[in-house]
Every structure is written in structure tokens, then in C-alpha cells.
Amino acid sequence: MTASKPILELTGISKSFGSIHALREVDLSIATGEFFGFLGPNGAGKSTLLKVFCGFQPADTGEIRIKGQPVAADDQQARRSLGLVPQELALYDRLSAINNLRVFGGIHGLGRARIEEKGRELLESVGLWERRNDRVKDFSGGMKRRLNIIVSLLHEPDILLCDEPTVGVDPQSRNAIFEFLENLNRRGLTILYTTHYMEEAERLCRRIAIIDHGKILACDKQDRLLADAGSGCEVLIKKAPGMEPVVEAAGGQGELIEEDLTWRLVPGPGLRLSRLYAIIEEHGLSHEHLQVRQPSLEGLFLQLTGRKLRD
Ligand SMILES: Nc1ncnc2c1ncn2[C@@H]1O[C@H](COP(=O)(O)OP(=O)(O)OP(=O)(O)O)[C@@H](O)[C@H]1O
Ligand SMILES: [Mg+2]
Structure with a gap:
């Protein structure tokens, strides 16, 4: 073109x-x-x-x-x-x-x-x-x-x-x-x-x-x-009782941003989703507390600036 x-x-x-x-x-x-x-x-x-x-x-x-x-x-x-x-x-x-x-x-x-x-x-x-x-x-x-x-x-x-x-x-x-x-x-x-x-x-x-x-x-x-936005997905971790070990493990896998109801993980090269799911299972937590999503402009923005588009 x-x-x-x-x-x-x-x-x-x-x-x-x-x-x-x-x-x-x-x-x-x-x-x-x-x-x-x-x-x-x-x-x-x-x-x-x-x-x-x-x-x-x-x-x-x-x-x-x-x-x-x-x-x-x-x-x-x-x-x-x-x-x-x-x-x-x-x-x-x-x-x-x-x-x-x-x-x-x-x-x-x-x-x-x-x-x-x-x-x-x-x-x-x-x-x-x-x-x-x-x-x-x-x-x-x-x-x-x-x-x-x-x-x-x-x-x-x-x-x-x-x-x-x-x-x-x-x-x-x-x-x-x-x-x-x-x-x-x-x-x-x-x-x-x-x-x-x-x-x-x-x-x-x-x-x-x-x-x-x-x-x-x-x-x-x-x-x-x-497409250029890192690993091509983002992970939402629900703030729910017992999820602390998942949040802790996610912290080493990319940029972790706290939002009102969730933690948003914008993954780095070290993303290991299986590890996060394993912790969920070990602790008898619901898989629904973890959501893997298509990348969004919001996620890209967070990745670039470390902050949200809207205060
Ligand atoms: N006339 C001005 N005098 C002094 N500072 C200014 C002036 N105009 C803009 N600024 C400053 O320049 C920066 C950019 O402002 P600008 O209005 O371009 O932002 P914006 O992206 O349009 O923001 P918003 O989404 O709030 O409209 C801000 O820090 C603002 O305070
Ligand atoms: Mg303006």
C-alpha cells in the first residue's frame, strides 16, 4: 500500500x-x-x-x-x-x-x-x-x-x-x-x-x-x-481472600499494578501462567480469580508509563 x-x-x-x-x-x-x-x-x-x-x-x-x-x-x-x-x-x-x-x-x-x-x-x-x-x-x-x-x-x-x-x-x-x-x-x-x-x-x-x-x-x-505489547496478553488477578500467594508470585512475572478490585499483571518475558494456576490449586482457590485477556491499549499504556490513563 x-x-x-x-x-x-x-x-x-x-x-x-x-x-x-x-x-x-x-x-x-x-x-x-x-x-x-x-x-x-x-x-x-x-x-x-x-x-x-x-x-x-x-x-x-x-x-x-x-x-x-x-x-x-x-x-x-x-x-x-x-x-x-x-x-x-x-x-x-x-x-x-x-x-x-x-x-x-x-x-x-x-x-x-x-x-x-x-x-x-x-x-x-x-x-x-x-x-x-x-x-x-x-x-x-x-x-x-x-x-x-x-x-x-x-x-x-x-x-x-x-x-x-x-x-x-x-x-x-x-x-x-x-x-x-x-x-x-x-x-x-x-x-x-x-x-x-x-x-x-x-x-x-x-x-x-x-x-x-x-x-x-x-x-x-x-x-x-x-502486537508489539510484550507477551500479547494481560492477566487480571482478583482481590479475594487467600489470593496473596498468587499476587506475590505474579510480582516476579512482570509489572503488577494495583486497581480497585484487581491486580493487573502486564507480563514481562518471565510470565509463567502455569505457576499461577498451580498456586491457585494448591490453595483450593477458584480459577475464576485469574483472568487472561487480550492486550488492550490500557495495558500497553500501563506498560509504557506505569500509570493508568484515567486518575
Ligand atoms: N497556559 C499554560 N500555562 C501554564 N501551564 C500550562 C498552560 N497550558 C498547559 N499547561 C501545562 O502543560 C501541561 C500539558 O497541558 P495540556 O493542557 O496540554 O494537557 P492535556 O493532555 O490536554 O490534559 P487534559 O487531559 O487534562 O486536557 C500541563 O502540566 C499543564 O498544566
Ligand atoms: Mg486537554
């Missing part, structure tokens, strides 16, 4: 706020038409990365290229092909949905007729047309999030940067947002998506960068990331 041309490229991007290194020497190349995910916990640097792309934050060092052309930190004209869905809602609460689109369309320099036409199409596509004249302050969380997304699509960007666009949204509305974005991507829009929800990255993003402390720790197609 020939790779598509890169539409966005970062080389050696670093950004500090005083002593906080938000981004450290980030290199990245995004191909046209990708649905690319940044997966990382709070404070990893995801929003900073998108802000540097958009020119809202200048990088300290490094180069950004859009469609092959180097772009200066303050060159907004070169960034017209980008649309940012910010993590914090950026809407005028006291205006109606349609008037929000008119204001943002005006900021983008779009003509009135264009705004009305595109605005209607977008409102319809996210099920908000009937509510166009209602004030945003009376919208549900999911409706606000959908409006927040379409505002960034008015000027018809080629690349959409979505910064945790489903925060505070119930599962059904989240699903509607996923389907909307997947549909846009199928029609050719390149999407960069930040999240700390593993399930979102698993569903939406074929290629993923795992990011923590401002560094990209791994970046590849999901299946390759998981």
Missing part, C-alpha cells in the same frame, strides 16, 4: 510553561484522510499540541508543515485549512444556535448566504435544526458539544482537530458524535482526535500516538501497537 501524502507534519516541537515541559521534541506526520488519535492522561500535553498546530500557542522550537509548506507560528492564513474543536466549549451561551453560527461564520469572513446554507446543512446533520432558534444556555451537554463541533466546520476545513469533544456527554449522544465524525472522515476529512478514553481511541482511530509528559511514547496502527 502506498502511503498518502502527509497533510500535517511536526518536527522537534517543544513547548514549556516555566519549568513545565508540556511538549518535548515531538515529531509526527499525519497522512491525508487519517483518523488519528492522541491518547494520554490529564496533563499529557494533548491540548498544547493542538494549540501549537492551530497557532494559539507558539512552540519554543521545531517546525510545523501543513500540506508540505512550513508554517510560521503566527501565520493564521496558512491555517485556514484547520478547524479546532476546543476542549472547553467556545459558544455564546445567550445566543441561539443559528446566531452562534452567524457570529463564527462572520469571524471566518464567510458571506451571509454561505453561512445560512452551510449552517443549515450542519445543524441538520447533527439533529439541531429544529432547535436552531433556542438559546445555547438551554441546551443539554450533548447538544452544546455537537454545536461546538459544527462551529469549527463552517469554513470547510480539510483537517479537524478535536480536543476531547465528548467530555460530559452521555453514551447515546457520544455515539451520535462518533457517527458524525466517522461519516465526515469517510468523506475525506482528516481528523486528529485527543482523548483519555481508551474505548474512544479503539473505536475511532486506526493510528494512535500514546502521549505522556509531553512525549510521544508509541505511535503506530492499533493492531501493531498491541
Whole structure:
């Protein structure tokens, strides 16, 4: 398969706020038409990365290229092909949905007729047309999030940067947002998506960068990331009376991480499942206390960083 041309490229991007290194020497190349995910916990640097792309934050060092052309930190004209869905809602609460689109369309320099036409199409596509004249302050969380997304699509960007666009949204509305974005991507829009929800990255993003402390720790197609994740499985050990010897033995077989109800063993090369099962039998414990699972992005993340995606 020939790779598509890169539409966005970062080389050696670093950004500090005083002593906080938000981004450290980030290199990245995004191909046209990708649905690319940044997966990382709070404070990893995801929003900073998108802000540097958009020119809202200048990088300290490094180069950004859009469609092959180097772009200066303050060159907004070169960034017209980008649309940012910010993590914090950026809407005028006291205006109606349609008037929000008119204001943002005006900021983008779009003509009135264009705004009305595109605005209607977008409102319809996210099920908000009937509510166009209602004030945003009376919208549900999911409706606000959908409006927040379409505002960034008015000027018809080629690349959409979505910064945790489903925060505070119930599962059904989240699903509607996923389907909307997947549909846009199928029609050719390149999407960069930040999240700390593993399930979102698993569903939406074929290629993923795992990011923590401002560094990209791994970046590849999901299946390759998981295939490279050590022994190819993880073991959950239930916290139950009598399981202490199993936990102790597991400690020497890889990285053991304590969770609320379980210990999670991300195996190293010394994994000996038979030893764990033997201890269970010796002590007359239930086999169900031990669960062997397919590797997950969460497991990979733990392996790379020793911590969980969500605090
Ligand atoms: N304007 C700023 N001034 C000072 N520190 C900042 C600023 N913006 C970000 N930071 C710091 O940079 C680091 C990365 O922040 P960033 O917002 O990019 O993380 P994130 O991955 O988006 O986190 P979250 O999941 O919580 O949104 C954090 O330590 C944060 O406190
Ligand atoms: Mg953020």
C-alpha cells in the first residue's frame, strides 16, 4: 500500500510553561484522510499540541508543515485549512444556535448566504435544526458539544482537530458524535482526535500516538501497537481472600499494578501462567480469580508509563 501524502507534519516541537515541559521534541506526520488519535492522561500535553498546530500557542522550537509548506507560528492564513474543536466549549451561551453560527461564520469572513446554507446543512446533520432558534444556555451537554463541533466546520476545513469533544456527554449522544465524525472522515476529512478514553481511541482511530509528559511514547496502527505489547496478553488477578500467594508470585512475572478490585499483571518475558494456576490449586482457590485477556491499549499504556490513563 502506498502511503498518502502527509497533510500535517511536526518536527522537534517543544513547548514549556516555566519549568513545565508540556511538549518535548515531538515529531509526527499525519497522512491525508487519517483518523488519528492522541491518547494520554490529564496533563499529557494533548491540548498544547493542538494549540501549537492551530497557532494559539507558539512552540519554543521545531517546525510545523501543513500540506508540505512550513508554517510560521503566527501565520493564521496558512491555517485556514484547520478547524479546532476546543476542549472547553467556545459558544455564546445567550445566543441561539443559528446566531452562534452567524457570529463564527462572520469571524471566518464567510458571506451571509454561505453561512445560512452551510449552517443549515450542519445543524441538520447533527439533529439541531429544529432547535436552531433556542438559546445555547438551554441546551443539554450533548447538544452544546455537537454545536461546538459544527462551529469549527463552517469554513470547510480539510483537517479537524478535536480536543476531547465528548467530555460530559452521555453514551447515546457520544455515539451520535462518533457517527458524525466517522461519516465526515469517510468523506475525506482528516481528523486528529485527543482523548483519555481508551474505548474512544479503539473505536475511532486506526493510528494512535500514546502521549505522556509531553512525549510521544508509541505511535503506530492499533493492531501493531498491541502486537508489539510484550507477551500479547494481560492477566487480571482478583482481590479475594487467600489470593496473596498468587499476587506475590505474579510480582516476579512482570509489572503488577494495583486497581480497585484487581491486580493487573502486564507480563514481562518471565510470565509463567502455569505457576499461577498451580498456586491457585494448591490453595483450593477458584480459577475464576485469574483472568487472561487480550492486550488492550490500557495495558500497553500501563506498560509504557506505569500509570493508568484515567486518575
Ligand atoms: N497556559 C499554560 N500555562 C501554564 N501551564 C500550562 C498552560 N497550558 C498547559 N499547561 C501545562 O502543560 C501541561 C500539558 O497541558 P495540556 O493542557 O496540554 O494537557 P492535556 O493532555 O490536554 O490534559 P487534559 O487531559 O487534562 O486536557 C500541563 O502540566 C499543564 O498544566
Ligand atoms: Mg486537554
